[in-house]
Amino acid sequence: MTEANLSTGSNSVLLHSCCAHCAAYTIDYWRKQGYEVICWWYNPNIHPFREHQSRLEAMQSLARNVDAPFLVADGYDMVTYFRQVAGHEADGDRCQYCFRLRLARAAETARQMGIAAFTTTLLISPHQKHELVCQIGQEVAAATGIEFLYADLRKRYSDSRHITKPMDLYRQQYCGCLYSEWERFSLDNRRP
Numbered sequence: 791m792t793e794a795n796l797s798t799g800s801n802s803v804l805l806h807s808c809c810a811h812c813a814a815y816t817i818d819y820w821r822k823q824g825y826e827v828i829c830w831w832y833n834p835n836i837h838p839f840r841e842h843q844s845r846l847e848a849m850q851s852l853a854r855n856v857d858a859p860f861l862v863a864d865g866y867d868m869v870t871y872f873r874q875v876a877g878h879e880a881d882g883d884r885c886q887y888c889f890r891l892r893l894a895r896a897a898e899t900a901r902q903m904g905i906a907a908f909t910t911t912l913l914i915s916p917h918q919k920h921e922l923v924c925q926i927g928q929e930v931a932a933a934t935g936i937e938f939l940y941a942d943l944r945k946r947y948s949d950s951r952h953i954t955k956p957m958d959l960y961r962q963q964y965c966g967c968l969y970s971e972w973e974r975f976s977l978d979n980r981r982p
């Protein structure tokens with residue numbers, strides 16, 4: 791499916807999706823709020839490329855399973871990600887550039903498709919910097935005129951994983967970027 795041949799309605803929302811296990815409950819939640827959820831993938835922060843592809847395939851499987859439209863942005867854009875975070879690599883600093891890159895592209899895509907609202911699966915994860923995601927989503931909304939749909943879904947994180955458990959989808963072990971992989975698996979960071 792492409793952005794050009796997907797029909798959208800006034801109740802559509804573009805859901806920036808970066809993880810099948812976080813998307814499962816999020817799709818259900820916004821559908822129950824009356825929205826037609828269109829899943830959309832743009833995650834140049836996921837490295838290396840084969841890891842990106844594994845997570846993308848999991849998301850494609852979920853979308854088929856729950857009968858949700860699913861679009862994938864053109865290009866992997868890894869170089870753009872590294873240029874955005876260059877000089878801000880420390881944990882706690884780089885994530886704001888990562889969120890802004892992805893959410894700004896989501897809002898721009900929604901605008902091009904005539905969709906009035908966007909949101910993100912990042913809002914369900916207790917592992918993400920929730921307040922920062924919210925702040926950047928609102929800033930992007932103010933800059934683009936595309937509404938940012940916000941809900942604190944963190945308490946439903948385990949429900950989301952419960953939905954995907956029987957689907958036997960690939961599960962990631964770290965947030966996404968090479969820095970997060972390093973932090974996750976570095977000997978210095980391993981607990982005894």
Ligand code: SF4
Binds near residue numbers: 969
């Ligand atoms: S830790 Fe996660 S949110 Fe932060 S920059 Fe890396 S991929 Fe992006």
